[in-house]
Amino acid sequence: MESTEQNLPQKNHTTLVEFIFLGFSDVPNVQEFLFWVFLIIYVIILMGNSLIIIITNVEPSLKTPMYFFLGNFSFLEICYVSVTVPRLLTDLCRQNRNISFVACATQMYFFLVLGATECLILTAMAYDRYVAICRPLLYPTIMSNRLCIQLAAGCWVSGIPVHMGFTYLIFSLPFCGPNQLNHFFCDIPPVLTLVCGDTWMIEMLIYVIALLVVTIPFLLILGSYVRIISTILKLPSASGRQKAFSTCSSHLMVVALFFGSGIITYLKPKSSYSAGADKFLSLFYTIVTPMLNPMIYCLRNKDFMKALRKFLPKLSPDKTARQ
Template structure:
């Protein structure tokens, strides 16, 4: 018993880095994946960067809806830059190690920006609700000061919870394997490596997911139920089409992001598998940021006109 405890402590002191396995189970596809993810990263940077630029410089897009959209595009750039560059480095160099401090920092930042995205999508839904259901008071309620406060609140909302959650998880003893079967440091793959009792950590993960994912999602559902109810009462078919078109882009992004996030963090432990987790994580960390500019530009005539003006200049 004493020898086993001593061996465990020795392993604990040596655990100063982890190995991100990523997609090492398909070695023959490493360079194909490198090229694919590099192309996706460039598309994300160019697409979201363009949306961010036109919402700042085009005078016709100086409204609360596009102010939130610009912040959302900036958030997507930050979010994807936390995972894709390291994934590309791992694929290109085959050096998959990450220090314990870097792993903790990455996990905390990914979780915090994920919470920011949840709340910012909820804010955008509430903005559409006020614009459609209360148009007369909308300019007074959604003034510039309120917009800044809502965005700041979205960025800061998840910081205390995720810092606490990261600290608690990395306080656990990691005395077994140091190989994380994922392409970034995420909660569940790390919990699988911890030895000792992790029940309270699992409870905390569910609690944080309910608070930071389910609550914004419920706000979005309530907002859209009110919007749909109001739009269906409009007498003109043209007015109904216009109202729905302003919401369809946002609703598409919501379903992509929240669908994968809810399945990842709120399903039971028995149904978790490393392969499924990696695929679902790709949706909310890479696929959503990639399609965000396409969804908003192809479905929005104001954005298309602003892009044309930018190209002409």
């Protein structure tokens, strides 16, 4: 009898076909307000990052490695938020918030792959700034078009096989309890709370992958900026120091926002998991940070603002008609 009862969870988990997002159902009176807030933020993210992509491609003065990586980063941000926000907006408008087992796994996979890509692209951007400031005479030689394309391609594809296997392992675990997911998308921590088997091995794997994808890139970025700041402080010209700091400070702000919230979410122990805190942190790095990134990069960058002022008049219908 005891062995039969032990086998029941294994049998039950094979019949699981969907999860139910609880999302923000604990605050039912603000569902419509949240919908409009998130919709406005999503439109800002799409428009801001699309504008960066267009300008970095059409403006000759921005045909440099730094803006090549910025264009990649902006396209990545559009993909990254589109994995979660459209589904969140849909769920805020309806009562039925079911998501199939396969769709949940697919959403988690793309979210993890794009998150890993963001960590690596931010690292490549830090390396570009390191070479530009610490090795200025060798910068055109080192940061060739070929190397930039190779770095960008490596950032985009390196996380694909790792997270494919990782996502498969997570969804191969036994789910035999409630299927209510206290979150607004299929992230690792809330999904693991529904697993009825031992998750020790998968938690150790999370730490290993986080070390490779998050911690090591973060340390490389910090190391680059230690060298960068040391070099900037040695510059004889005050205007040169100010310009160097302005081009690097925006990148540092984005790194701090993204890596800070990500490290807290994925490297904290399972015993300290809180659904409310996790949803708040997830909102921060899935929605708020992507919204702030175009503002941080554009408003603090004189070259980009100059290119923007040249580009916007071209969109004027009156000027087009006169031409």
